[in-house]
Amino acid sequence: MNYSKFAALLNDLENSSKRIEKTARISHFLRKEPADIAEIILLMLGRVYPVWHEQKMGVSTSTMIKAMSSSYGKSVNTIVALATKQGDLGLTAQSLAKTKTQSTLFDEKLSIKKVFDTLKKIPCLEGKGTVNSKTKLIASLLAHADPIESKYLVRIVLEDLRIGVGIGVIRDAIAWAFLPKVIGIVEDSTDLENKSDPKSGSDNSNKSDNDAKPSHDKRPDSDSEATVFDDFDENNPDHIQKVAESKVITSYEDSISRKIYNHIIDTVRSAFDKTNDLSKVAVIASSKGLNGLLDLNIEIFKPINVMLYPKTGSLEDGFKTVGTPAAIEYKYDGFRMQIHKNNDEIQLYTRRLENVTSQFPEIVGYVKKYIKAKTAILDSEIVGIDHDTNKTLPFQKISMRIRRKYNIRELVETVPVMCNVFDLLFIDGEELITKPFRYRREKIISMISENVYIRPAKQLITEDMNEANLFYQESLNLGNEGIMMKSLNGPYKPGSRVGYGVKIKPVMDALDLVITGAEWGEGKRAGWLTSFHLSCIDDDGNLMSIGKVGTGIKELEGDEVSFNHLTELLRPLIINEKGKIVQLKPQIVIEVLYEEIQKSESYNSGYALRFPRFVRIREDKPVSECSTITIIDNLYTEQRQRNL
Ligand code: AMP
Numbered sequence: 112m113n114y115s116k117f118a119a120l121l122n123d124l125e126n127s128s129k130r131i132e133k134t135a136r137i138s139h140f141l142r143k144e145p146a147d148i149a150e151i152i153l154l155m156l157g158r159v160y161p162v163w164h165e166q167k168m169g170v171s172t173s174t175m176i177k178a179m180s181s182s183y184g185k186s187v188n189t190i191v192a193l194a195t196k197q198g199d200l201g202l203t204a205q206s207l208a209k210t211k212t213q214s215t216l217f218d219e220k221l222s223i224k225k226v227f228d229t230l231k232k233i234p235c236l237e238g239k240g241t242v243n244s245k246t247k248l249i250a251s252l253l254a255h256a257d258p259i260e261s262k263y264l265v266r267i268v269l270e271d272l273r274i275g276v277g278i279g280v281i282r283d284a285i286a287w288a289f290l291p292k293v294i295g296i297v298e299d300s301t302d303l304e305n306k307s308d309p310k311s312g313s314d315n316s317n318k319s320d321n322d323a324k325p326s327h328d329k330r331p332d333s334d335s336e337a338t339v340f341d342d343f344d345e346n347n348p349d350h351i352q353k354v355a356e357s358k359v360i361t362s363y364e365d366s367i368s369r370k371i372y373n374h375i376i377d378t379v380r381s382a383f384d385k386t387n388d389l390s391k392v393a394v395i396a397s398s399k400g401l402n403g404l405l406d407l408n409i410e411i412f413k414p415i416n417v418m419l420y421p422k423t424g425s426l427e428d429g430f431k432t433v434g435t436p437a438a439i440e441y442k443y444d445g446f447r448m449q450i451h452k453n454n455d456e457i458q459l460y461t462r463r464l465e466n467v468t469s470q471f472p473e474i475v476g477y478v479k480k481y482i483k484a485k486t487a488i489l490d491s492e493i494v495g496i497d498h499d500t501n502k503t504l505p506f507q508k509i510s511m512r513i514r515r516k517y518n519i520r521e522l523v524e525t526v527p528v529m530c531n532v533f534d535l536l537f538i539d540g541e542e543l544i545t546k547p548f549r550y551r552r553e554k555i556i557s558m559i560s561e562n563v564y565i566r567p568a569k570q571l572i573t574e575d576m577n578e579a580n581l582f583y584q585e586s587l588n589l590g591n592e593g594i595m596m597k598s599l600n601g602p603y604k605p606g607s608r609v610g611y612g613v614k615i616k617p618v619m620d621a622l623d624l625v626i627t628g629a630e631w632g633e634g635k636r637a638g639w640l641t642s643f644h645l646s647c648i649d650d651d652g653n654l655m656s657i658g659k660v661g662t663g664i665k666e667l668e669g670d671e672v673s674f675n676h677l678t679e680l681l682r683p684l685i686i687n688e689k690g691k692i693v694q695l696k697p698q699i700v701i702e703v704l705y706e707e708i709q710k711s712e713s714y715n716s717g718y719a720l721r722f723p724r725f726v727r728i729r730e731d732k733p734v735s736e737c738s739t740i741t742i743i744d745n746l747y748t749e750q751r752q753r754n755l
Contacts, residue, residue: 114225137284163414201269423613430574444590593616623732623737630644658711702729703725
């Protein structure tokens with residue numbers, strides 16, 4: 112397929128403001144252009160490999176500027192000046208491509224395959240001359256790209272597409288495109304060709320995933336045999352699955368159709384949560400339909416989206432949510448690690464699905480030595496440990512171990528860690544995620560030989576409030592963050608905050624926010640970024656600004672995070688600079704405390720934080736797990752109620 116068609120789609124997506132319209136555009140495209148589905152999906156996410164793959168694009172803004180300079184025959188300074196004015200290297204490429212002679216353009220039309228295959232070579236380049244080779248590869252594509260193609264080529268390579276399409280939209284688009292039950296609706300509901308002004312109308316990008324469904328099917332219900340649902344048994348998931356496979360839904364107005372629609376969307380979601388690869392999900396949906404997606408299994412060495420736990424305010428609420436008796440565990444103050452084992456091969460992944468195997472050789476050793484299973488996928492919390500006192504250390508003391516790529520052996524000695532296993536997803540050929548927690552826990556206990564380095568999380572099963580309270584206090588006294596309460600019958604739901612488990616911790620709710628921009632300091636702080644622009648996310652993962660923070664960061668280097676440290680961390684993420692203000696790739700998540708959440712028109716979340724204070728860098732959290740606007744809405748409401 113021609114890359115130009117894909118670039119035109121990206122342009123349309125950028126110009127559409129409504130979620131439903133974006134979803135429909137992508138689904139039409141996927142259906143009309145069934146070739147190269149996997150490549151299209153990955154490129155739309157600004158990637159060439161799935162998120163968990165070791166290979167990352169890793170092209171810096173300065174390498175891109177060099178490539179543009181060589182392709183357009185302009186000096187680096189000219190390009191930087193233009194980019195500063197336009198605020199986006201993609202736009203700069205678009206305008207420079209307009210001035211290019213037409214001759215090269217028509218020698219060779221770029222195909223999706225050509226673009227994808229060329230970009231795929233970039234992450235494999237290593238060693239001396241890498242920057243030059245990367246520059247050449249990018250320039251070779253830009254040479255044949257027209258203005259719109261160039262804009263998106265540059266943005267894809269910089270992994271910053273700016274089309275307002277998150278994973279949720281693509282996931283729904285896959286369902287609309289390939290799962291026949293939804294097709295009829297989409298065709299009627301979104302008249303893309305006759306959109307008068309795509310920017311008009313309300314933006315519903317804030318709505319939850321299931322709100323993305325087309326709302327106005329125009330065909331009468333009686334038109335189709337598909338809307339007759341005899342003996343619909345809404346409590347029987349197998350029955351819903353059968354109906355979803357065999358009938359076409361033509362209306363969302365009735366509750367049965369909604370149920371079926373939700374089942375279809377949930378099936379795509381769960382296929383994604385198991386594989387973490389939307390390109391694979393799209394290929395299976397298009398070739399094997401709903402049943403094919405249901406057959407997808409978790410696989411060793413492909414990390415799974417972890418299950419999340421909502422917060423609850425009290426033990427009473429905890430018991431209400433998870434049932435009695437409940438499994439109560441220490442909530443360790445460390446970072447989450449997903450451990451994959453296949454005989455002697457061990458791979459370790461963070462909650463952001465980054466591969467950190469080489470950073471934790473001792474954990475690899477413990478797993479080899481003490482985990483009896485041949486194959487297994489474990490969910491665990493790594494904590495720092497003082498071997499002299501046998502006490503755990505706070506997270507801040509060990510956070511550097513996640514990023515550090517050198518002197519690992521020395522760090523293993525000076526910053527030792529141990530592993531608390533709290534869940535098990537797979538063991539010796541048996542997938543456990545649908546099995547009750549009680550069963551998974553039994554397997555954890557029998558799988559680990561007695562030792563002090565890798566242990567089952569400390570657990571108490573009780574329905575007694577006093578016992579639970581004592582356990583909670585014991586956990587806090589040992590320096591843990593609080594407790595987890597888990598349903599003994601609950602499955603492991605990858606990627607969801609479902610209420611099969613909740614967390615309880617006493618501290619005021621800190622927010623996890625992503626840094627999207629910053630400001631250079633003045634005077635003695637010149638040369639450092641000193642004020643950091645923060646965003647939360649909406650339910651689709653879109654960023655929403657919520658304020659700035661500059662307090663809580665140290666001027667001097669030491670144990671705590673300093674301005675210099677943050678500046679060095681953020682420097683490679685600078686996308687654009689205007690005066691004192693830099694725009695950053697949203698990648699670094701930090702924990703922020705505050706006195707109060709206030710309504711504000713200055714930020715597009717609608718909120719601002721009063722007296723925000725930096726607490727720590729959340730090395731372990733991906734942007735997709737930042738505090739959501741829904742959480743902030745709730746905190747704001749709670750705060751108002753407290754103040755009444
Ligand atoms: P939070 O980071 O506040 O969202 O709390 C959830 C996190 O607590 C999980 O992602 C784990 O990293 C961590 N955790 C610590 N102990 C446990 C445990 N026993 N069970 C589950 N998660 C735990």
